[in-house]
Amino acid sequence: MSSAHTSIELRSDNSAGVAPEILEAMVEANVGSAMAYGGDQLTARLTALVRDVFEHPEATVYPVGSGTAANALALSAMTPPWGAVLCHETAHIMQNEAGATSMFSAGAIMRGLGGEDFMVDADLLSEDLELFGWNDPHHSQPSVLSLTIPSDYGTVTPPKEVARLTDVARRWGLKTHVDGARFANAVAALGCAPADLTWRSGVDMLSFGAIKNGGASCDAIVCFDPELSEPLMYRLKRAGHVASKMRFQSAQLIRYLTDGLWLDLAGRSNAAMKVIAEGLGELGFDVINRPDVNIVFVRAAEDRIAAMEEAGLVFYRIAPGVFRFVTSFQTSIDDAHEVVRRLRTL
């Protein structure tokens, strides 16, 4: 347990280490030789496992090296170059990927929509699409709806709302993508089936994050539409995202998805955040977001924030007077209580 003198990591789930089970799986995969570029048996096993976990017999899975790669490559396969990807105005793909999707898609744009709690609002989406100048080449044509689940502000769109959103999207010919950099945290928080949050609610492609939740070097694209899937092989190759020794990527994801490890890891970070968020509330902090998963944004006086830093809490300041805590699978419940204890003594 951390004492007042030990630092407690709350910067990012990217700052955490790797789940030991996953490194072990890599070591175990190191037997004999195998076909390169995904022609190996572990990668075949991964596909079978993904189909099982997502209850979809035609789902395909493409291991990639980062969430940005998953998002930008998935989206580039879903939009023409003259398309517009509609997303919440705070979406990671719009604010934090430096134009990756515009590059890979050869010019598609991101268009930000409003919506409370950092999630796209189905009514605003519907209105936007109704007023849009369709078939006018002056305007990038809406082609994809991208939902961040959970959002970068830790809020989770439930399956029912996802279905409402994809319904609007489909009516206007848009495909739907989910940026699931923290997908496990959303599924763990909702207690739903992975299928409910994706294809069963109309989602065509998923950026399936693993790295933030205990993975080492591998996220994935999971595709529920065989027609969209085929060209991905070429897009990924040209992007340098087809690992030659792919079995060591697949091994990570196999272990991640086996015996519910992914939901167990996500459950830990969610639980730690729950303790912290309740503490913040009790202590009268001004919490900005609804901390559905493992992220909380808080407004506080600058001197109070500085005192927190002195108390050994390691976190990011987002803007003047605003800070963020992120828990990971490595944040224990004890750590969480210790965070609250230190906040209380400020």
Add this chain to the structure above:
Amino acid sequence: MSSAHTSIELRSDNSAGVAPEILEAMVEANVGSAMAYGGDQLTARLTALVRDVFEHPEATVYPVGSGTAANALALSAMTPPWGAVLCHETAHIMQNEAGATSMFSAGAIMRGLGGEDFMVDADLLSEDLELFGWNDPHHSQPSVLSLTIPSDYGTVTPPKEVARLTDVARRWGLKTHVDGARFANAVAALGCAPADLTWRSGVDMLSFGAIKNGGASCDAIVCFDPELSEPLMYRLKRAGHVASKMRFQSAQLIRYLTDGLWLDLAGRSNAAMKVIAEGLGELGFDVINRPDVNIVFVRAAEDRIAAMEEAGLVFYRIAPGVFRFVTSFQTSIDDAHEVVRRLRTL
């Protein structure tokens, strides 16, 4: 030792596993938390180590997920979109990366040059540049010379020839890139300093391969020109090639470069190939290339090739009547002798 009934892997060094030392280094890196995206101490250590190994105080290193990523991103930072990358007509960047460099550079083209033994010829290069239509916007302007060392056909350009080539390039304003997917094999074969084969011979940027030689998921770009280096950070991010938990990528490369492991591993595959190549020669096979490192291309009658397959040799056919053997750090000298023994009994 392999018996006639065991298969011997000769398809590709990508089919090999990971050097146990490297997986161990990943496990050892899994301590505590660390700053994401390369702000960690292991990545800082990697930079220091690269500067030491390459004897260059300003070299920078960017871990990436594949050789294609290293090549295409490095080249895109060296050429304007209207540039032409000159390379041997058999170069990997031209024949095997599906237009990756054209995509990342927004339209630069690869232009293949001749040259014996699958290596660019300095005189042909010089002549080509002299006759070129400079400053005429109809023609993609030569901007980079890219040398594959060793070539995809296993031939190695020595430092002196590299210097001659970069000298011609520099005279016409071209930068020089080395595709070193098997760089360790070249350095091991030559017994030269890494600096001799790169910046000391006028090379500006290097795609430094590790995966084919015992790495797991990480190659790198090594840049010797600070001015070219800075924008790489942005290019890599947009390509999804900035690993969030970069310390687990850096850990691989640190171990690879420590205690000469990289040259030791490469030395093993080179040595195994030496045994095999001598055997092929003695047995009267028609060897196409000069097997300087761990690759040999051979012409043979179709029934003879089929017999080799039946004898448990696992390798790729390249064209009708042509096959290829590639050894890896996992190919023991015993394996190599066993290959020759089986060839002899055909």
Add this chain to the structure above:
Amino acid sequence: MSSAHTSIELRSDNSAGVAPEILEAMVEANVGSAMAYGGDQLTARLTALVRDVFEHPEATVYPVGSGTAANALALSAMTPPWGAVLCHETAHIMQNEAGATSMFSAGAIMRGLGGEDFMVDADLLSEDLELFGWNDPHHSQPSVLSLTIPSDYGTVTPPKEVARLTDVARRWGLKTHVDGARFANAVAALGCAPADLTWRSGVDMLSFGAIKNGGASCDAIVCFDPELSEPLMYRLKRAGHVASKMRFQSAQLIRYLTDGLWLDLAGRSNAAMKVIAEGLGELGFDVINRPDVNIVFVRAAEDRIAAMEEAGLVFYRIAPGVFRFVTSFQTSIDDAHEVVRRLRTL
């Protein structure tokens, strides 16, 4: 003069014809043969004339086929692929060019800023740049400020304000571009020197429109920074915007800029709009914008709009209850009075 039964064109200055002087100049240019691709004497003469009109001895001019080409190619020469072009949220480059700049720049994004009267606000710009996450590769780095003068809503930023804006931009390392699709209308309305509205106020590159104001097939990029100018030749060629018989493009622009024709033509459309705008005001219409040049946006009841259409006014509806009038050099003062007369009789 138009009777109540004749239709009066108010849709767009793009709907107008070509100034007869300009077609005549094309006919006069049709003498003998000439070097292709801009090596002709008329194109040389155009450069000299542009330097004279803009009072800048090093200005360069590149004729192109459209305003979108001028904007997207100019901007692609000013921003790295990981850059962000800051502009007003209503800017044409952001709303009406279908991602052209993102395509030509290989992934740069447009970022919309607020500001009254459809013009970027210098204070908001300054604040935005101060709070920006510089050097963080997650975010497209601000690289260019693009001002639309006049804005698509007919408002004109005066030289003094342009200077304030470029001053902020330069402080943060941004270049400044002006989208001058209706540049002549702005200069005519302000009565300033073209230099005052461009380089003398810190502008680096200008999209110089001519087509909307009586030209036939030729707009231009005017560049005030020799360093930015050189690569444009290659960018334009690759975009198919280097006319082979360029003398017939240059001839249009030469005539346009000779004897003040461009300002005369723009003066006519501005004057016609002045009459109409005053009429709209007197008649109690709800005018949305400040009609500094030849465009007015008006809110009105749907039945009133329908009655205007029946009265022979030809114009575009922009949104439910909103319409737009645009005058051109072909809209006479008599036409303008006739428009007001018909509005009065509704």
Add this chain to the structure above:
Amino acid sequence: MSSAHTSIELRSDNSAGVAPEILEAMVEANVGSAMAYGGDQLTARLTALVRDVFEHPEATVYPVGSGTAANALALSAMTPPWGAVLCHETAHIMQNEAGATSMFSAGAIMRGLGGEDFMVDADLLSEDLELFGWNDPHHSQPSVLSLTIPSDYGTVTPPKEVARLTDVARRWGLKTHVDGARFANAVAALGCAPADLTWRSGVDMLSFGAIKNGGASCDAIVCFDPELSEPLMYRLKRAGHVASKMRFQSAQLIRYLTDGLWLDLAGRSNAAMKVIAEGLGELGFDVINRPDVNIVFVRAAEDRIAAMEEAGLVFYRIAPGVFRFVTSFQTSIDDAHEVVRRLRTL
């Protein structure tokens, strides 16, 4: 008629002027106002005319500002980004457009094939496609066959051979494009129907040149496949190749295609070249190409070439000891005889 002291223009058909009929048509089009961006009646008329001339009821036509635009935009609509455009190794799209197609297609590559007389050989094409590594993402997948008719070296592929080539292409799933920068010269030389040289022989899209043959500022894409046609509207807009006052572009093409003007103009340049080529032959010059249309390449001693220049012939040197003559619609038969006369007196 030209005297020994007058210069005779033989540099390029791009150096010629505009056919007076075409400028006149622009002047005649300058009546009243019209809908912008191709919504005008002249552009509708152009479509009807193209369907008539090409005998294809669904053909569509897109006016663009240059041949490079026509080629690169047409091809970008026919290939995925991971495609390879197969063409003759001397093709304009590969040698003279500075990577335009690679840019607009987001990374497709040009792959040059051999073939006598500067034309793709159907047997070599067939062999290439049979040996190709299909479905292997390492290799840009052949997606389009592009034929240059006539070739840049003035040779014409007849309809029967075009049909043989497209037949091979179709068998492997490739579309076929014709770069017809000098299409009129080919049709005039062959005396065939335009349909025979295009869709009736299996061609899907045509870059239809007019500028080199008397046009002012407008070439076109003609598309015979409705499915390929639709996205062109967006591609062209984003490239800045949708003229706002399109009626003045369409007017040029309408006049060009009316009363056989296009074939009449091309017939003149072909006829003048015939006279010159016969003269070159009689005088023992070493003619490199088969001058089917209006271009001839000749090898000659340097001092002889210099003497020709002194004799007032204006032409381009292509390489040491090689020059090129190009005739245009403005080269009269008298001019041609005068050229021969001067050559004789060297």
